[in-house]
Amino acid sequence: xxxxxxxxxxxxxxxxxxxxxxxxxxxxxxxxxxxxxxxxxxxxxxxxxxxxxxxxxxxxxxxxxxxxxxxxxxxxxxxxxxxxxxxxxxxxxxxxxxxxxxxxxxxxxxxxxxxxxxxxxxxxxxxxxxxxxxxxxxxxxxxxxxxxxxxxxxxxxxxxxxxxxxxxxxxxxxxxxxxxxxxxxxxxxxxxxxxxxxxxxxxxxxxxxxxxxxxxxxxxxxxxxxxxxx
Numbered sequence: 697x698x699x700x701x702x703x704x705x706x707x708x709x710x711x712x713x714x715x716x717x718x719x720x721x722x723x724x725x726x727x728x729x730x731x732x733x734x735x736x737x738x739x740x741x742x743x744x745x746x747x748x749x750x751x752x753x754x755x756x757x758x759x760x761x762x763x764x765x766x767x768x769x770x771x772x773x774x775x776x777x778x779x780x781x782x783x784x785x786x787x788x789x790x791x792x793x794x795x796x797x798x799x800x801x802x803x804x805x806x807x808x809x810x811x812x813x814x815x816x817x818x819x820x821x822x823x824x825x826x827x828x829x830x831x832x833x834x835x836x837x838x839x840x841x842x843x844x845x846x847x848x849x850x851x852x853x854x855x856x857x858x859x860x861x862x863x864x865x866x867x868x869x870x871x872x873x874x875x876x877x878x879x880x881x882x883x884x885x886x887x888x889x890x891x892x893x894x895x896x897x898x899x900x901x902x903x904x905x906x907x908x909x910x911x912x913x914x915x916x917x918x919x920x921x922x923x924x925x926x
Contacts, residue, residue, distance in 0.1 A: 720893075723889060724889065724890065724893050727886040727887075727889040727890050728886070728890060730882060730883075730886045731883060731886040731887055731890060734879050734880075734882055734883045734886070735883055737879070738876055738879045738880065738883070741872075741876045742876075742880065744856075744860075745860055745876070748856045748857055748859065748860035749860060751853060751856070751857065752857045752860060752861075755857075758853045759851075760850065760851020760852050760853045760854055761851055762848060762849060762850045762851055763848070763849045763851075764846075764847060764848035764849070765846075765847060766844070766845060766846050766847075767844075767845050768842050768843065768844050768845070769842065769843045769845070770841060770842060770843070771796070771836055771837075771841045771842060771843055772795070772796075772799050774795050774799075775795045775796045775799060775836070776838075776841060778791070778792040778794075778795045778796075779791045779792065779838060784816050784819045784838065785816060786816065789814070789816075790812065790814050790821065791814070791821060791838075793812060793821070796821075796823075796836060797809070797823075800823070800825075800834065804832070804845075806823075806825045806832055806834070807825075808825075808866075809823040809824055809825050810824045810825065810826045811823075811824040812824075818837070818839075819837065819838040819839050820835055820836060820837045820838065821835075821836050821838075822834065822835045822836070823835075823836075826864040827864050827865075828855045828858035828859055828863065828864055828865045829849065829850040829851070829854035829855040829857065829858040829863075829864075830847070830848060830849040830850060830855065831847070831848055832845060832846070832847040833845070833846040833847070834846075888905065891905075
């Protein structure tokens with residue numbers, strides 16, 4: 697008799713839901729902590745990427761006026777000194793650029809030009825700086841000893857759009873986007889783990905999860921215009 701009772705108790709223990717096991721409880725505990733703290737830490741960025749993504753999708757909603765202009769400044773003496781003895785007739789050769797790049801960084805915040813070109817005939821060197829929805833083009837002339845600046849900023853909302861896409865926004869912002877993406881993945885997965893603990897909502901939550909995974913795929917293949925048949 698006692699053996700029968702023990703066997704029944706053993707079967708009952710084996711049939712108990714996995715969500716009440718010690719391991720599951722630890723997983724749910726850490727999932728809740730990660731879910732809560734990630735949601736609070738990255739709330740601002742989540743709202744930012746949501747709003748800017750909406751505006752990118754509807755760029756006609758807001759028009760920001762562009763700001764552009766030109767001005768000249770004298771080339772610093774140390775830059776001119778670094779160019780003494782440079783043969784401007786050597787096609788394709790660049791004069792020393794470190795002093796002028798240091799000056800542009802310290803005086804105007806311009807770093808990492810996208811392109812540097814030298815015009816040997818005109819004795820000029822040009823720098824193309826690309827930033828989030830803005831650019832600055834700097835030309836340094838050895839003959840007139842002047843720095844000519846051409847700049848344009850396409851407006852606040854255009855800047856926000858480029859930050860959303862990480863275009864010309866620098867390595868630090870690019871790293872922030874990567875960290876935010878990983879955090880949002882963890883936020884979603886921990887929320888899914890927490891859902892499994894809720895017996896009443898687990899089934900409908902699982903169905904919505906599967907539906908949410910397949911919905912964008914179906915919309916793309918059924919409704920988004922595509923070129924095929926080649």
